[in-house]
Amino acid sequence: MFIVSLSYKVSIDQVEAHLEGHIAWLKSAYQREILLASGRKVPRTGGVLLARGDRATLEACLAEDPFKIHDLADYEIVEFEPSIAAPGLEGLLE
Structure with missing residues (x-):
């Protein structure tokens, strides 16, 4: 799983x-x-953004974002493995 932090440059x-x-x-x-x-x-x-999947797929997807295409934001990608989730969010642990 990934947390993506966008920071506007403009x-x-x-x-x-x-x-x-x-x-x-x-x-x-x-x-x-x-x-x-x-x-x-x-x-x-x-x-x-909270994202799932593999990093290559995520990076390819982010490359399609108009904010990325027009160089409006910097993107920081943090990968993590959730080990505990609140009731109702157990699907995040898969």
């Missing part, structure tokens, strides 16, 4: 210009069952 105005494409990319990544959760950082300096 103004929010520049991010907003590509938000529609980013949302379409997110929906595609969910349909492909790569992403488990996503959202904005607070304050809005980037975003966080």
Whole structure:
């Protein structure tokens, strides 16, 4: 499993210009069952993705993100193996 931290490198105005494409990319990544959760950082300096699968697939998917294509954000990928989960989230342990 992976946590991906996006940190914006540009103004929010520049991010907003590509938000529609980013949302379409997110929906595609969910349909492909790569992403488990996503959202904005607070304050809005980037975003966080929770992903599954292998690293090569994740990196290929991230390369399709308009935020990556237009060099709007830096991406930090942290791999981890969950060992405990809250009730209802036991599927994350697979």
